[in-house]
Amino acid sequence: MKKLLLTILLVVGVTAVAMSQTQVLSGTWKATSTGTPSYTLHENSGERSVIISVPFLEPFDVKPDVILTVNHMDAESKTNVRYTVKAVTVTRDGFTIQLSTWENTKIYGMNGYWLAHAD
Numbered sequence: 001m002k003k004l005l006l007t008i009l010l011v012v013g014v015t016a017v018a019m020s021q022t023q024v025l026s027g028t029w030k031a032t033s034t035g036t037p038s039y040t041l042h043e044n045s046g047e048r049s050v051i052i053s054v055p056f057l058e059p060f061d062v063k064p065d066v067i068l069t070v071n072h073m074d075a076e077s078k079t080n081v082r083y084t085v086k087a088v089t090v091t092r093d094g095f096t097i098q099l100s101t102w103e104n105t106k107i108y109g110m111n112g113y114w115l116a117h118a119d
Contacts, residue, residue: 023118031050032074054114065090073109
């Protein structure tokens with residue numbers, strides 16, 4: 001009986017720890033030449049970037065890791081498409097995304113998904 005009770009307590013304890021360890025949130029992001037303030041990825045040439053803010057609906061207990069994807073891009077067809085997308089300034093409350101391009105690339109809009117997770 002003592003062994004059975006100890007086994008049950010161990011299983012319940014391990015399950016509780018495993019379930020409370022990971023926080024995950026996800027969503028979408030979007031940046032366009034007509035709807036995003038300071039958007040210049042479609043103008044001129046050279047290095048250009050825009051920052052967009054993404055707040056979390058609920059804060060994380062610790063600073064999360066953020067994964068980004070791009071699932072849509074509207075770009076000029078007559079030039080090479082050069083871009084970077086990265087999460088910067090990640091906090092427990094949200095993060096910012098920096099979209100960048102260079103040379104003569106012209107990007108009129110981009111959007112994608114984000115996933116934030118913390119152990």
